[in-house]
Amino acid sequence: MLRRIFGPRRDEVTGEWRRFHNEELNDLYSSPNIVRVIKSGRMRWAGHVARMGEERGVYRVLLGKPEGRRTLGRPRRRWVDNIRMYLQEVECGYKDWIGLAQDRDRWRTLVSAVMNLRVPWNAGNFLTSCKPISFSRRTLHHGVSK
Numbered sequence: 107m108l109r110r111i112f113g114p115r116r117d118e119v120t121g122e123w124r125r126f127h128n129e130e131l132n133d134l135y136s137s138p139n140i141v142r143v144i145k146s147g148r149m150r151w152a153g154h155v156a157r158m159g160e161e162r163g164v165y166r167v168l169l170g171k172p173e174g175r176r177t178l179g180r181p182r183r184r185w186v187d188n189i190r191m192y193l194q195e196v197e198c199g200y201k202d203w204i205g206l207a208q209d210r211d212r213w214r215t216l217v218s219a220v221m222n223l224r225v226p227w228n229a230g231n232f233l234t235s236c237k238p239i240s241f242s243r244r245t246l247h248h249g250v251s252k
Contacts, residue, residue: 108126108131108134108135109125109126109180111132112126112128112131115130117144123230131208138221142220142221143221144223145220145221146218146220148185148188148189148192149189149192149213149217149220150217151219152168152185152189152203152207153207153210153213155168156203156204156207156209157166157207157208159194168185168186169204171185175220189203190203192220193216195220196216196219196220198216
């Protein structure tokens with residue numbers, strides 16, 4: 107549908123008419139990437155839960171460890187592991203992300219950076235001030251053991 111709306115394009119080099127490529131259509135339409143939207147929604151929700159008290163059930167489910175025997179195979183990825191991966195993607199491997207989420211403005215800046223849309227002009231100071239921590243690939247996929 108977008109190809110019909112924007113029509114063909116004349117190539118500057120050869121002068122021939124051609125169809126738009128998918129990347130060009132996405133740049134023209136400027137709709138956000140669905141994966142980024144989902145990541146930012148997860149980050150927003152995790153920040154909301156992190157600001158709840160420790161006595162709340164949702165907070166305990168987010169940070170708790172299940173009891174009993176686990177199933178065979180690779181351990182399932184937890185919400186906390188996803189949040190750590192998203193923080194590492196924006197090169198802010200903040201170890202205490204729950205403490206970071208208490209400051210709504212800083213957390214909102216991080217969520218915008220994960221979404222990779224409009225980041226405020228002063229967000230660079232905050233994002234570069236985070237000290238990255240290193241997670242091994244195994245840690246990211248299997249979780250952190252205490």
